[in-house]
Each structure stands twice: as C-alpha cells, then as structure tokens.
Amino acid sequence: MVWPADLTRRATFGRRHLASGLPDAISQGSSSSLQQREHPAPPGLLAPSRSGERLGDRVFRYGVLLLALSVPILVVALLISMLLQAAPALGRFGLAFLWSSSWNPVTEEFGVLPAIYGTVVSSVIALLIAVPVGIAGAIFLVEFSPPILSRALSVLIELLAAIPSVVIGLWGLLVLVPALEPIQLALGSAVGFIPLFSGPPLGIGMLAAGLVLAVMVLPIITAVVRDILQAVPRSQHEGMLALGATHWETISRVVLPYGRNGIVGATILGLGRALGETLAVTMVIGNTYQISPSLFAPSTTLASLVASQFREADSALYLSALVGAGLVLFVIAVLVNVIARLLVWQVNSRGLSPSTGGA
Amino acid sequence: MAADHLTVSLSRRVTNGAMKALCTVAAVFASSMLLLLLGYVLVNGIRYVNWEFLTTLPKPLGEEGGGMANAFVGSFIMVGLASVWSIFVGIGTGVYLAEYAGQRTGPSIRFIADVLTGMPSVVIGIFGYAMLVVPMGTFSALAGAFSLGVITLPIIARTTEENLRLVPRELREASLALGIQRWRTIVSIVVPTAGAGLTTGAMIVVARAMGETAPLIFTALGNRFWAESLTSPTAALTLNIFQYAVSPYDQWHQQAWAASFFLLAIVLVLNVGARALAGQALRR
Numbered sequence: 277m278v279w280p281a282d283l284t285r286r287a288t289f290g291r292r293h294l295a296s297g298l299p300d301a302i303s304q305g306s307s308s309s310l311q312q313r314e315h316p317a318p319p320g321l322l323a324p325s326r327s328g329e330r331l332g333d334r335v336f337r338y339g340v341l342l343l344a345l346s347v348p349i350l351v352v353a354l355l356i357s358m359l360l361q362a363a364p365a366l367g368r369f370g371l372a373f374l375w376s377s378s379w380n381p382v383t384e385e386f387g388v389l390p391a392i393y394g395t396v397v398s399s400v401i402a403l404l405i406a407v408p409v410g411i412a413g414a415i416f417l418v419e420f421s422p423p424i425l426s427r428a429l430s431v432l433i434e435l436l437a438a439i440p441s442v443v444i445g446l447w448g449l450l451v452l453v454p455a456l457e458p459i460q461l462a463l464g465s466a467v468g469f470i471p472l473f474s475g476p477p478l479g480i481g482m483l484a485a486g487l488v489l490a491v492m493v494l495p496i497i498t499a500v501v502r503d504i505l506q507a508v509p510r511s512q513h514e515g516m517l518a519l520g521a522t523h524w525e526t527i528s529r530v531v532l533p534y535g536r537n538g539i540v541g542a543t544i545l546g547l548g549r550a551l552g553e554t555l556a557v558t559m560v561i562g563n564t565y566q567i568s569p570s571l572f573a574p575s576t577t578l579a580s581l582v583a584s585q586f587r588e589a590d591s592a593l594y595l596s597a598l599v600g601a602g603l604v605l606f607v608i609a610v611l612v613n614v615i616a617r618l619l620v621w622q623v624n625s626r627g628l629s630p631s632t633g634g635a
Numbered sequence: 636m637a638a639d640h641l642t643v644s645l646s647r648r649v650t651n652g653a654m655k656a657l658c659t660v661a662a663v664f665a666s667s668m669l670l671l672l673l674g675y676v677l678v679n680g681i682r683y684v685n686w687e688f689l690t691t692l693p694k695p696l697g698e699e700g701g702g703m704a705n706a707f708v709g710s711f712i713m714v715g716l717a718s719v720w721s722i723f724v725g726i727g728t729g730v731y732l733a734e735y736a737g738q739r740t741g742p743s744i745r746f747i748a749d750v751l752t753g754m755p756s757v758v759i760g761i762f763g764y765a766m767l768v769v770p771m772g773t774f775s776a777l778a779g780a781f782s783l784g785v786i787t788l789p790i791i792a793r794t795t796e797e798n799l800r801l802v803p804r805e806l807r808e809a810s811l812a813l814g815i816q817r818w819r820t821i822v823s824i825v826v827p828t829a830g831a832g833l834t835t836g837a838m839i840v841v842a843r844a845m846g847e848t849a850p851l852i853f854t855a856l857g858n859r860f861w862a863e864s865l866t867s868p869t870a871a872l873t874l875n876i877f878q879y880a881v882s883p884y885d886q887w888h889q890q891a892w893a894a895s896f897f898l899l900a901i902v903l904v905l906n907v908g909a910r911a912l913a914g915q916a917l918r919r
Contacts, residue, residue, distance in 0.1 A: 336818030337735060343727030344736070347792060348747045350785060354758070357765040412661030420655055421662070429666055431910065436669045438839070438906050440846025442873045443895045446880045447672055450888060491672065494665055522643060522651040552755025554849040555873075559881055579757045583849055586764075587856075602761045606754070613753030 355606075362603045365596035373600055379565045379581075381590075386597035388604055390567045394482065394575040395605075398557060399550035401486025401571075402493055407543050410497030417498070418505040419527055430502065437495035445556035448488040453479035453560055456487075460572050475570035478562070483571040485561040489553055493546035500545060500620070504538035505531060541619030548612040552605060554579040578605040673899075680896025683889040693859050693875075696884065703894055705861050706870040709776065713855060713871060714844045716780035721788040722837055726826075728788075729795020734821055745796070748789035759785050760853035768854055776862060776869040779855030783847055787840040794840075798832035799825055831916035835909040842905035846898060848873035872898050 329337075365386060366373060376387020417426045460477035467473050475481075508531050516526040532539070562574025563584045576584075582602050589595040643651075687702050694701030728748070732741055763782030768774055802825050810820040826833070848871075851857075856868040857878065872894050879891035 330816055332819070333817045336821070340727045340731040340735065343724050344731035344740075344744055344792075346724050347728055347744055347751065347789060350788070351747050351751055353766065354754075354762045354785075357762060358758070361761070361765055409661045409665050412658045413665045416658040416662035420658055429662065432666055432670065434910075435903060435906055436673065438842055438846075438902055439673070440848070440873060440898060440902060442846070442848040442876045442880075443676055443899055444672070446876055446891055446895055447676060449880055450892075451675060491669070495669065498665065520643070522647050524651040524654040525647070528654075548753050552753075552757070554755065554757045555877060559877070579755055579849070582757050582761070583852055586853060599761055599765075602758050606758050609753060609755050609758070610750055613750055617749055617753075 358599055358603045358606060362596055362600040364593055365600040366603075368593065369597075373597075374604070377565075377567060379597075381588075381594045384591065384593050386593075386600070388578065388581075388601045390565050391576050391578045391581045391601055392604065393567050394485075394561065395551055395577040395579070395608075398482055398485040398489055398561065398575070398577055399547055401483065402489030402550045403543060403547060405487070405490040406494040406497050406546060410494050410542075410546075411501050411539060413494075413498045414501035414505055415527060415531075417502050419523065419531070430499070433495045433498050437499065441492060441553060441556045442559075444488060444492055445559035448484060448491075448556055448560045449480075452487060453484050455479075456484055464572070471569040472571050475568065475572040477572060478574065480560055480562040481570075481572050481574045482561065482568075485557045485575070485577070486571075488556045488560050489550045492553060492556060493550050496549055497542050497546045500542035501535070501539055504535040504542065504620075507538075508534045537619045537622055541616045541622075544612055544616035544619065548609060548616055551612060552579055552609050554583050558583050578602070578608075676892070676895050676899055680892045680894075680899070683893035684896055688890070688893050692861070693890075696887075699886070701890075703870070703872065703875055703890065705858065706872045706875045706894070707897075709855065709858070709862060709869040710845060710872045712865075713776050713779040713783060713851070713869065714841060716776070716865075717783035717787060717844050718837070718841050720780070721784035722791055722840070724784075725788045725791025726795045726833065728792035729799060730821060730826070732792065732796040733799035734825070745793070748792050751785070751789040752793070754786075756786060756847055756849040757853075760850035763850055764853040771866065773866060774854060774856035774868040775866045776855060777865050779851050779869060779871070782850035782854050783844045786847060786850065787844050790840050790843070791836060794836035795829075795833060798829040798836070801832070802828045831912060835913045838905045838909040838912070842902045842909075845905075846873060846902055848877055852877075 369376065369386060373387055374392070375389050376385070377389040378385045378387055379390070380386070417429060421429065457477050457479040460473075460479065460483070463473045464475070464477050512530050512534060513526055516530045517523075521529070557577055558580035561576060561580055563576050563580055564574035565576055565581075566573065568575065578601050582598050582605075586595075586598055589598055687700055689702055689707065690704050691700070691702040692705055693703065728744070732745060736744065759782050762785065763778050767778035767781055771778070806824050806828060807820055810824045811817065815823075851871050851874050855871055855874065857874040858868045858870040862869040876891045876894045876898065879887040879894070882888075
C-alpha cells in the first residue's frame with residue numbers, strides 16, 4: 277500500500293497552513309525553512325520528566341501504547357492460531373506436506389506441491405507481463421509524458437489499483453475467458469505439439485489466472501516504479517545530458533541503474549500481491565489439482581485451494597490440511613514482503629539524501 | 636569546422652526514438668486496457684440495475700427478478716463495524732508511533748504493521764474463522780467485521796503515523812509552552828491539524844474493506860435472507876458477486892454485473908472523494 281500514504285501525505289502537507297488560522301501566539305514561531313522536511317517529534321521533546329507527568333498524560337500514554345500493542349498481538353495470535361489448526365496435518369505428514377502432490381479428502385492424504393506450483397507459475401506469468409509494461413509505462417509517465425497527461429494517468433492508475441479483486445475476477449471469468457478460448461484453439465492447432473500450448477482450449481486455466489493477476493499487479497508496479505524514478509536526483513539527469521547523451525541513454529544508463537534496487541523491490545511487492553491474490557484467481561483458474569506443463573490446463577493456487585474448499589472441509593484433518601496450505605502461503609507472503617520492503621526502503625532513504633547517492 | 640562530431644549519430648537517435656515510442660505504447664496499452672475493464676464493468680453493470688435490485692431479497696433460482704437488499708445492508712454493517720474499531724485502534728497506534736515510540740519499539744511495531752498489510756486476505760479469513768467463528772459456533776457479521784478490521788488496521792496506523800509526522804513541531808511546542816497537557820496537545824492540536832490526511836486515509840480504507848471478499852468467505856459465509864442478528868450468517872455484496880459469477884446461470888451473471896456496478900461505484904466515489912479532499916487541502 278504505497279499510494280494511500282502518499283496521497284494522504286499530500287493532504288496533510290496542504291493543511292500546513294492551518295497554522296495561520298491559530299492564535300498568533302501559537303503560529304508565529306513557524307519558520308519557512310522547516311516547511312521542507314518532516315517533523316517527527318523526537319523522543320524526549322514531548323516527554324519532559326516522566327516523574328512530573330500528570331495523570332491525564334499518563335493515562336493517555338498507556339492508552340495509545342495498549343492500542344499500538346494490539347498490532348503485534350494480532351500477528352502473534354494469527355500465527356499461533358494457524359499453527360494450532362495446522363498442527364494435526366503437519367504432524368501427520370511432516371515435511372512431505374510440502375512436496376507430496378496428492379490431495380484426497382477421502383483417503384485423507386494431503387500435500388500442497390501442485391498448489392505451490394500453481395501459485396508460483398501464475399504469479400510468474402503475471403510478472404512477465406506486468407513488469408516490462410509497468411516499467412515502460414512508469415518511464416513514460418516520468419520522462420516522456422507532458423505533466424498534465426502524467427497527472428491524469430497517475431490518478432487513473434491509482435484508481436485502478438482500488439478495483440476490488442472480485443470485480444476483476446467477474447470480468448476475467450465472463451469476458452476474458454470466453455475471449456481466450458478461440459486464441460487457445462488457434463494456438464493449440466498451430467503449435468500444439470509444444471507442451472506449453474497443449475491441452476484443451478477451455479479458456480479457464482493457468483493462462484487466464486496469469487493474465488488476471490497481471491491486470492491486478494500492473495497498477496501497483498507502475499505506481500511504485502514511478503515514485504522511484506521520480507526520486508532520482510535531477511542532477512544525475514543533467515550531468516548525463518550535458519555529456520551529450522540522448523534522452524534514452526540517460527534513462528538506460530543513469531536513471532534505471534540508480535533505481536535498480538527499488539525496481540526489484542517493486543517487482544517483489546507485485547509478486548507478493550500476486551501470490552496472495554485469492555478471489556480473481558479462484559474464479560478463473562479452474563481449481564484442478566494437478567501439475568501440468570500446459571499454459572491452458574486448469575490448475576490451483578494455495579489461496580484458491582483454501583478459498584474454494586474451505587466450506588467443503590468435513591473432517592478435522594481436511595480442515596487442518598487447508599489451514600496448513602494457508603500457513604505455507606503465510607510464510608511465503610511474509611518472506612516476499614520483507615524482502616520487497618527492505619529494497620524499497622533502501623531506495624527511499626537514499627533518494628531523500630542525494631549527497632549519498634553518489635555517481 | 637565539420638559539424639559531424641557535434642551531431643548525434645543516426646543509430647543513437649533511432650534507438651532513442653524507438654525506446655520512447657515503446658514506452659509510450661506500453662503506457663497507452665496499459666491505461667487503455669485498464670480503462671476498458673473499468674468501462675466494461677460500469678456500462679455492462681448499469682444495464683441490469685433497477686429499483687427491485689436494491690430493495691428486494693434474492694428470489695429462488697429460476698424465478699425472474701429479485702435483488703440483493705440484504706447484501707447491501709450486510710456489507711454496510713460489516714464495513715461500518717470494521718471501520719469503527721480499526722480506525723479507533725489504528726489512529727491510537729499511529730499516535731503512539733508518531734509521538735511516543737522509542738528507538739526500539741517504533742521500528743518493530745512499524746515493521747509488524749507492514750507485514751500485516753502484506754498478508755494475503757485468505758490468511759486473515761482463516762484467522763477470523765479461528766478466533767470468532769469456532770468459539771462462537773456460528774458464522775456471523777461480527778466475525779466478518781473483525782477480519783475486515785484486521786486488514787484495514789495496519790493501513791490506518793501507518794497512514795496516521797505518516798500524517799502526524801508532517802505536523803510542524805512548532806505547533807506542539809507552542810501548545811506545550813502554553814501549559815497545555817501533552818495528551819490535550821495531541822488530541823486538540825496535532826490530530827486536527829492532520830485531519831484532512833486522516834480523513835483521506837479513512838475513506839480509502841473503507842473502500843478497501845467494501846471490496847474484500849476472501850475474509851468474508853470464512854467469517855460471514857453469506858445468506859440468502861435477512862440476517863437475524865449480528866451473530867448469524869450475513870450476506871455481502873462481494874460474496875454474492877463471487878457466488879453468482881461462478882454459477883452457470885445467466886440470470887445470476889446479470890445480477891453479479893449489477894452488484895459489481897454498485898460496488899465499483901462505491902469504491903470509486905470514495906477514492907475520488909478522498910483525492911478531491913487531498914487536492915482541496917493542497918490548494919488551501
């Protein structure tokens with residue numbers, strides 16, 4: 277969620293002038309030099325001596341501390357409750373749960389390998405489409421587009437990131453899938469001997485899931501990469517142009533390398549979204565438990581497995597195995613998000629202090 | 636003097652032009668495809684919208700007509716409850732992070748909040764199921780509101796923190812210098828100053844909660860009738876869209892389009908409203 281914070285920051289920036297509406301005694305101290313940077317309350321500034329703290333202050337401080345602690349408490353509770361629920365399945369199958377490919381509620385044998393495969397492949401398809409288009413689109417927005425168009429497209433992209441996934445799923449199932457069928461039929465009859473394009477042209481399947489995911493992560497990747505490109509210092513640009521480089525040479529040799537970590541971070545952020553996306557994928561992937569090399573074959577992902585079978589889970593072990601699949605997803609999501617955030621942060625902190633940006 | 640060495644070679648100029656064209660094509664392709672999607676849902680959806688859709692319960696399968704009145708009410712109730720608790724706790728968390736947190740607690744809570752933000756919604760759904768549905772023995776609107784709130788809480792917390800950090804330090808100092816207590820400074824000076832940013836954030840988060848489906852599958856379940864109470868299975872717009880879309884019936888597909896139209900309209904109005912508010916504050 278990069279953009280809501282960005283947007284709201286603009287809102288508060290704008291509100292800065294509210295200060296002038298306050299009594300003179302309060303507003304007069306504000307110097308214009310401080311308008312340029314953020315204003316964290318440094319620890320200690322607002323906390324004089326703890327001993328002299330008045331009752332109201334103490335109650336308030338403990339109150340917000342308690343509220344703040346609810347976040348870690350929720351995450352710990354989430355982890356514990358999932359571990360407890362998944363314990364029977366994990367205890368019974370052990371690590372084989374990860375690489376077994378049977379999912380049989382009747383014989384109660386469960387393994388999530390096909391779901392992991394489907395999750396990874398559908399996300400990779402999505403990224404293969406969304407990353408090049410997203411980066412190129414972001415370059416256009418920052419480097420080539422006239423400012424007015426750039427602003428309009430930015431708003432559009434941010435609005436599209438807000439479309440609920442179930443709506444995209446509906447569109448995918450009732451518009452995209454029927455449109456895919458003839459294409460798959462043609463591809464299958466032309467190059468069907470390649471395993472990638474073999475299989476029945478159902479429309480529904482891995483390709484449809486990848487495309488729907490691409491639509492969902494494209495706005496995110498574009499928005500994040502745009503922010504990163506904007507953070508590249510102007511001086512880097514100008515230096516390169518002064519050396520006689522063309523606009524594209526400037527972008528490819530200075531701007532993109534400068535933002536490389538951030539772009540990788542944006543990609544992984546998109547990956548995190550794609551891996552965990554549930555509804556849109558559940559609606560178009562066909563929910564068939566198999567590992568097939570074909571792009572056209574119906575498949576399943578960890579999230580769609582849990583979402584589509586949860587209501588049918590009639591035995592304790594079945595339910596436990598589904599939660600186990602959720603736990604695997606949990607672990608993957610945490611890893612991916614941590615990596616992405618570290619990379620994006622690195623760029624942001626560098627972008628704010630050009631002096632360390634070094635050429 | 637030969638001008639040769641001053642002109643950019645042809646191949647470099649061609650590369651430059653080609654890459655520029657490619658980026659433009661990518662931007663046009665992306666925005667037109669996304670615009671097409673948006674337009675398709677809105678135009679296709681509005682065809683099936685009528686008064687009956689808003690005011691009546693779903694009819695049994697095979698009968699014409701019927702609506703989703705219960706799903707509208709269910710969605711609003713659950714999103715409302717979720718917003719109330721998550722905005723309250725989230726703003727408190729944001730205040731703590733911006734005004735009180737020390738060198739160790741601040742970064743760790745911030746980090747955990749970011750991890751929670753990136754959590755797949757299906758995982759949050761399982762959590763809600765384990766925490767409320769299993770102990771209560773029933774699917775309910777309360778459980779739905781709980782899991783929706785878990786999704787919005789970290790977003791609210793981080794938005795609040797970021798906005799409070801933008802409030803000039805002088806405002807705090809001036810207030811404290813007047814002898815106003817610290818909590819009173821925060822509640823009456825700092826938070827209201829960041830008010831536009833907080834409102835914008837809240838609107839975006841409400842829109843996000845309106846569109847969530849996965850957590851509700853595990854908690855609210857859905858209902859073809861009016862929910863008797865907050866502790867019984869409850870219908871939601873998103874749940875209905877999901878269920879109707881995957882069904883093989885044309886009539887249900889039409890209703891899914893109509894529901895999508897309203898859902899998208901609500902989400903877009905909230906987002907555009909938030910944007911307008913931010914823009915207005917910017918001009919002031």
